[in-house]
Amino acid sequence: MKTRIHLYASILALTVLVGCSSSPVYDSEPTTTEIDNAAVKTAEVESAEIEVVPVVPDTATVFYFDFDKALLTAESRADLLENAVILAGNTRSVRLEGHADERGTREYNMALGERRATSVKEFLVLQGVAGDRIEVISFGEERAAAYGSDDEAWRLNRRVELK
Amino acid sequence: MTNIRQFSILLVALFIANSAYGELVIRVTEGNDQPTIIAMSPFDLKGLKIDEDITDIVQSDLLRSGLFKLIPRSDMLAFPSNSSDVYYRDWRLLGAEYLVVGSMSVLPDKRYELEFSLLSINSQKIQFTHKVRTSSSKIRDLAHSVSDKIYKSITGIRGAFSTRLAYVSVIREGDDFTYRLKVADADGARESLMLESKQPIMSPNWSPDGKELAYVSFETGRPAIFRQNLATAVRQQLTDFKGLNGAPSWSPDGSTLALVLSKDGNPEIYSLNLKTDKLTRLTRHFAIDTEPTWMPDGKHILFTSDRGGTPQIYKLRLADKSVQRITFKGNYNARASIAPDGRTMAMVHRSSSVFHIAALDLKTKRLIELTETTLDESPSIAPNGAMLMYATKYNDRGILAAVSVDAGVKYNLPAKIGDVREPAWSPFLR
Numbered sequence: 001m002k003t004r005i006h007l008y009a010s011i012l013a014l015t016v017l018v019g020c021s022s023s024p025v026y027d028s029e030p031t032t033t034e035i036d037n038a039a040v041k042t043a044e045v046e047s048a049e050i051e052v053v054p055v056v057p058d059t060a061t062v063f064y065f066d067f068d069k070a071l072l073t074a075e076s077r078a079d080l081l082e083n084a085v086i087l088a089g090n091t092r093s094v095r096l097e098g099h100a101d102e103r104g105t106r107e108y109n110m111a112l113g114e115r116r117a118t119s120v121k122e123f124l125v126l127q128g129v130a131g132d133r134i135e136v137i138s139f140g141e142e143r144a145a146a147y148g149s150d151d152e153a154w155r156l157n158r159r160v161e162l163k
Numbered sequence: 164m165t166n167i168r169q170f171s172i173l174l175v176a177l178f179i180a181n182s183a184y185g186e187l188v189i190r191v192t193e194g195n196d197q198p199t200i201i202a203m204s205p206f207d208l209k210g211l212k213i214d215e216d217i218t219d220i221v222q223s224d225l226l227r228s229g230l231f232k233l234i235p236r237s238d239m240l241a242f243p244s245n246s247s248d249v250y251y252r253d254w255r256l257l258g259a260e261y262l263v264v265g266s267m268s269v270l271p272d273k274r275y276e277l278e279f280s281l282l283s284i285n286s287q288k289i290q291f292t293h294k295v296r297t298s299s300s301k302i303r304d305l306a307h308s309v310s311d312k313i314y315k316s317i318t319g320i321r322g323a324f325s326t327r328l329a330y331v332s333v334i335r336e337g338d339d340f341t342y343r344l345k346v347a348d349a350d351g352a353r354e355s356l357m358l359e360s361k362q363p364i365m366s367p368n369w370s371p372d373g374k375e376l377a378y379v380s381f382e383t384g385r386p387a388i389f390r391q392n393l394a395t396a397v398r399q400q401l402t403d404f405k406g407l408n409g410a411p412s413w414s415p416d417g418s419t420l421a422l423v424l425s426k427d428g429n430p431e432i433y434s435l436n437l438k439t440d441k442l443t444r445l446t447r448h449f450a451i452d453t454e455p456t457w458m459p460d461g462k463h464i465l466f467t468s469d470r471g472g473t474p475q476i477y478k479l480r481l482a483d484k485s486v487q488r489i490t491f492k493g494n495y496n497a498r499a500s501i502a503p504d505g506r507t508m509a510m511v512h513r514s515s516s517v518f519h520i521a522a523l524d525l526k527t528k529r530l531i532e533l534t535e536t537t538l539d540e541s542p543s544i545a546p547n548g549a550m551l552m553y554a555t556k557y558n559d560r561g562i563l564a565a566v567s568v569d570a571g572v573k574y575n576l577p578a579k580i581g582d583v584r585e586p587a588w589s590p591f592l593r
Contacts, residue, residue, distance in 0.1 A: 068469075104497065104511070104540075105511050105541070106585065107410040107467075108474055110365075110386070111407060111409075111451040138386075139381075149537075149559065
């Protein structure tokens with residue numbers, strides 16, 4: 001979490017820097033001083049990593065689905081494109097964990113969770129991520145992200161998590 | 164199938180016999196409209212000190228079947244323990260249709276013997292007199308066999324009181340889960356632990372001889388199918404394929420396990436010969452095919468598939484792998500459990516937005532919804548076909564519940580702590 005705050009601070013600082021590039025006055029200081037130790041990180045980012053860092057630091061790694069469906073939503077596709085860019089910049093392996101809400105039967109939901117994770121994998125592969133870097137596993141309805149038996153909990157549980 | 168490993172593990176605690184009730188507590192919620200009225204004169208223990216109350220266990224069994232109403236002990240004028248001591252008129256005035264009397268004795272080999280009789284009050288006749296014998300550590304078994312005998316004599320249906328349940332219990336503390344595979348008597352007593360894991364345990368399924376369970380465990384980090392002997396705790400990992408390894412179902416002759424694998428791209432039904440390890444693919448469809456269950460004839464397998472757009476139940480003929488859809492009412496029908504007569508099929512059924520347990524008569528095609536709660540799942544029919552156990556939610560907790568296949572009788576078995584789910588009713592054990 002700490003690194004994420006640093007990253008935020010850096011990006012904020014950068015944004016301000018870029019936004020004020022025509023102006024000789026840098027008013028980035030208020031932003032950096034609000035967050036602990038951010039100034040140090042800002043300096044690091046400014047030096048070399050400018051091309052890499054601009055990737056949105058909070059790229060979504062959880063993708064949601066409709067009931068009994070494995071189709072990617074427009075929002076998920078947009079998020080996945082960002083993930084594909086990040087994955088193109090490194091070589092790490094990822095795990096896609098598919099989940100379902102509690103409704104319906106457990107083994108069917110295992111299959112549904114796998115189908116969801118597979119559709120995420122297929123999208124990433126289409127974007128050029130090597131398939132052998134991606135592991136798919138389904139937990140069905142066994143590992144809820146939200147508890148309770150209501151629409152909101154169910155919505156949050158019909159998901160694929162990229163790890 | 165080279166990946167078969169055999170090992171017994173520390174996590175498996177075997178038959179920690181618990182004479183007191185385990186986690187499950189029974190509450191009868193609904194009974195039959197016209198119950199048979201029966202009186203149980205307390206069994207004469209002849210001064211023997213016995214930890215279990217045999218009369219009470221039998222009464223609870225009969226009550227749980229929903230088919231009986233018991234005459235309160237406080238209304239009885241006498242407690243006869245022998246049929247020759249019975250004044251039929253007294254019992255007729257109390258409204259009793261049947262009376263049970265009996266007494267215990269100790270055999271020379273230290274075993275206990277209970278001699279008991281079922282008397283028909285209306286015809287003033289002894290319906291039967293029977294003796295059951297057992298060691299002192301198996302008093303509950305003795306009591307359940309008394310219940311079985313009484314039930315069979317009055318209803319004509321074999322009693323299933325001496326059977327057992329397997330189920331999964333889950334306790335969550337924050338993000339920490341403890342999954343346990345447990346086995347208990349059909350009345351929830353004598354619960355024992357078979358497996359404990361921090362990773363999910365799913366889909367317990369009995370071998371037809373009642374000596375083993377097949378189940379899915381995520382202990383290796385991904386789902387795998389195991390079989391485990393109840394008496395020896397020896398277990399064996401049967402599958403370790405990429406993707407799904409799920410929904411094991413033992414064939415009626417015990418030779419084969421039907422299961423689900425997605426190693427070839429998407430979930431398909433396979434059969435695994437347990438002697439030869441030969442794996443045979445049975446379905447071939449891009450849809451989800453899962454939840455296989457054998458028909459009693461051993462020649463057909465019921466399974467869930469969404470090949471028609473929504474999950475429905477299909478029947479596969481093993482001889483030619485032909486597939487026939489068998490559910491049409493409702494937009495979600497899944498996880499079939501078939502009665503021993505091969506005719507009544509229980510399943511998870513959704514007609515509008517709520518998931519119930521429903522029974523479909525495969526001959527007349529008549530469908531009845533058996534439950535009125537929501538989120539009902541995992542139906543498992545008793546080996547005598549009279550009741551089925553299922554999982555539901557009550558006050559946001561997973562509980563087990565039972566209902567008769569005509570929906571007339573219901574009872575709940577809530578756990579004292581945590582959630583319980585995925586009941587699997589054992590076959591007859593003797």
